[in-house]
Amino acid sequence: MKSTFDYIVVGAGSAGCLVTNRLIQAGHTVLLLEAGGPDKNFWIHLPIGYFKTMMDPRFSRHFDTEPSEGTGGRNVTWPRGRVLGGSSSINGLIYIRGQHDDYNDWAKLGATGWNYDNVLPYFKRSEHYAGGETAFHGASGELGVSDLRNDHPYCNAWLEAAQQFGLPANKDFNGQTDYGVGAYQLSIKDGWRSSGARAFLRPVMSNPNLTIVTRAQVSRVLFNGNVACGIEWLENGETKQAQASNEVLLCAGALQSPQLLQLSGVGPTALLQQHGIAVVADSPEVGENLQDHYQARVIVKLKKKMSINDQVRNPFELVKMGLQWLLNNSGPLTVGAGQVGGLARTKHARDDRADVQFIIMPLSVEKAGEALHDYSGFSAAVCQCRPDSRGRLSIRSTDPYDQPKIEPRYFSAEHDRKVIVAGLEMLRAIYAQPAFKDLWDVEMMPADTDLWTYAQTRGGTVYHASGTCRMSDDGRSPVDAQLRVRGVERLRVIDASVMPTVVSANTNAATYMIAERGVEMVLHGR
Ligand SMILES: Cc1cc2nc3c(=O)[nH]c(=O)nc-3n(C[C@H](O)[C@H](O)[C@H](O)COP(=O)(O)OP(=O)(O)OC[C@H]3O[C@@H](n4cnc5c(N)ncnc54)[C@H](O)[C@@H]3O)c2cc1C
Numbered sequence: 001m002k003s004t005f006d007y008i009v010v011g012a013g014s015a016g017c018l019v020t021n022r023l024i025q026a027g028h029t030v031l032l033l034e035a036g037g038p039d040k041n042f043w044i045h046l047p048i049g050y051f052k053t054m055m056d057p058r059f060s061r062h063f064d065t066e067p068s069e070g071t072g073g074r075n076v077t078w079p080r081g082r083v084l085g086g087s088s089s090i091n092g093l094i095y096i097r098g099q100h101d102d103y104n105d106w107a108k109l110g111a112t113g114w115n116y117d118n119v120l121p122y123f124k125r126s127e128h129y130a131g132g133e134t135a136f137h138g139a140s141g142e143l144g145v146s147d148l149r150n151d152h153p154y155c156n157a158w159l160e161a162a163q164q165f166g167l168p169a170n171k172d173f174n175g176q177t178d179y180g181v182g183a184y185q186l187s188i189k190d191g192w193r194s195s196g197a198r199a200f201l202r203p204v205m206s207n208p209n210l211t212i213v214t215r216a217q218v219s220r221v222l223f224n225g226n227v228a229c230g231i232e233w234l235e236n237g238e239t240k241q242a243q244a245s246n247e248v249l250l251c252a253g254a255l256q257s258p259q260l261l262q263l264s265g266v267g268p269t270a271l272l273q274q275h276g277i278a279v280v281a282d283s284p285e286v287g288e289n290l291q292d293h294y295q296a297r298v299i300v301k302l303k304k305k306m307s308i309n310d311q312v313r314n315p316f317e318l319v320k321m322g323l324q325w326l327l328n329n330s331g332p333l334t335v336g337a338g339q340v341g342g343l344a345r346t347k348h349a350r351d352d353r354a355d356v357q358f359i360i361m362p363l364s365v366e367k368a369g370e371a372l373h374d375y376s377g378f379s380a381a382v383c384q385c386r387p388d389s390r391g392r393l394s395i396r397s398t399d400p401y402d403q404p405k406i407e408p409r410y411f412s413a414e415h416d417r418k419v420i421v422a423g424l425e426m427l428r429a430i431y432a433q434p435a436f437k438d439l440w441d442v443e444m445m446p447a448d449t450d451l452w453t454y455a456q457t458r459g460g461t462v463y464h465a466s467g468t469c470r471m472s473d474d475g476r477s478p479v480d481a482q483l484r485v486r487g488v489e490r491l492r493v494i495d496a497s498v499m500p501t502v503v504s505a506n507t508n509a510a511t512y513m514i515a516e517r518g519v520e521m522v523l524h525g526r
Pocket of ligand 1: 036
């Protein structure tokens with residue numbers, strides 16, 4: 001293997017795969033380093049395989065957050081993809097961009113040029129929407145985006161009940177507004193998961209300019225003075241290095257891009273000194289501003305065996321599901337985390353924007369990765385769109401394999417507590433509407449537990465870690481609005497860490513947009 005490349009990309013996740021594709025298409029030599037292995041396993045590619053792969057340590061690394069008062073003294077496990085495609089290979093496939101004002105907020109916070117009108121073309125560029133080109137959707141990109149291809153009668157009943165409750169129907173959460181209830185679009189093409197690896201890496205995989213090294217744990221960025229000049233990584237017990245003649249691009253995700261910066265001497269001076277790391281640039285906010293979405297669910301027991309919990313235990317139903325998928329690319333095998341849901345305003349909303357998101361599933365489970373309940377469960381989850389709480393992340397040691405100390409500080413802001421409780425109340429009210437109330441007989445969770453205690457002690461992550469290398473032109477942020485790491489040269493972060501505030505919905509679509517726009521800045525300086 002040669003030792004110098006135009007660009008070195010760290011992490012083959014959602015962002016890293018897209019970035020690599022564009023660099024290769026532009027004729028550059030690229031070294032792509034990924035801590036995980038190849039994505040050959042069948043279950044990665046079948047959408048319903050989400051339930052098998054998301055907690056499988058062969059494809060997913062499990063990070064534990066610090067216990068906190070907001071989570072009733074519990075730690076919360078955060079899986080992240082560790083495989084080609086990164087988290088896009090194990091995620092719930094929901095394709096939703098968030099609110100137009102999320103991006104307008106970014107611009108107001110100093111992310112110059114990242115307002116909605118400016119970022120819309122970058123969403124469209126990578127998208128291959130099965131419904132064809134529209135004002136809001138692209139149809140000539142690589143990432144498959146498809147309308148829901150599973151028609152579950154009880155999900156339809158939930159949508160009707162939500163409208164009886166007073167929420168409008170919304171046919172396209174990625175259109176003019178995300179407000180209301182409807183079916184989610186999913187990252188699927190021809191019935192298969194459209195992961196970052198499948199969409200962006202496969203088409204360039206055999207290009208001689210691309211070198212991909214899997215099971216390569218990057219340990220630090222190499223600097224010549226304050227100019228990033230290469231990367232060091234560990235592979236099969238050996239330490240290896242390569243040089244980048246143009247730039248090093250960190251796409252290691254919101255947990256590990258800041259960890260790598262800190263390990264490389266870019267971070268808060270006191271923290272670096274505590275670990276004996278030579279300071280390349282004092283950057284106090286690297287690892288700060290950590291945000292996530294936290295969910296709590298209302299689970300009911302259906303009167304009839306209409307839950308996926310029942311279907312997967314019935315051999316006849318399993319064959320039917322397989323045939324639906326094989327013959328028609330439709331049915332329960334074509335969905336991941338959620339099928340329908342919506343965006344709504346609680347009584348605590350501060351303006352006319354939705355402040356909670358609902359994700360509805362005709363199944364139920366105690367904990368992610370565990371077996372489905374043995375009763376006919378139906379789940380409705382709620383999370384706050386834009387939490388006030390801010391967490392932080394810091395290295396524990398200089399060992400690159402060690403996970404950083406993750407303190408999400410969920411519910412450290414009082415307002416967030418009120419919103420999650422109000423969201424649970426709304427879910428209960430929707431279940432009680434005429435279209436749904438006769439379909440179930442027992443509320444299994446939260447049942448008699450008071451709603452705040454329930455949210456605190458039984459809720460968990462929606463897997464949307466972001467914000468730990470926020471971008472801004474305010475002079476203090478870890479990266480500027482061109483995603484260049486402040487205080488050093490030839491080094492950028494391009495992934496979910498740069499979001500100044502988490503978007504009001506799932507984070508994958510926004511990450512692809514960041515990658516599309518970020519790599520254009522790398523290639524064309526704009
Ligand atoms: C279980 C789960 C479900 C989710 N569901 C949804 C959903 O339905 N819809 C949605 O929009 N979003 C969802 N998300 C969130 C979404 O997938 C992420 O926001 C997005 O993938 C983040 O992309 P990224 O490029 O920032 O990081 P990642 O895709 O996580 O990529 C980072 C990559 O870098 C690699 N890496 C890290 N450190 C190193 C190192 N030191 N050396 C080498 N390689 C390294 C990792 O192995 C990984 O492959 C989900 C996430 C998870 C985990």
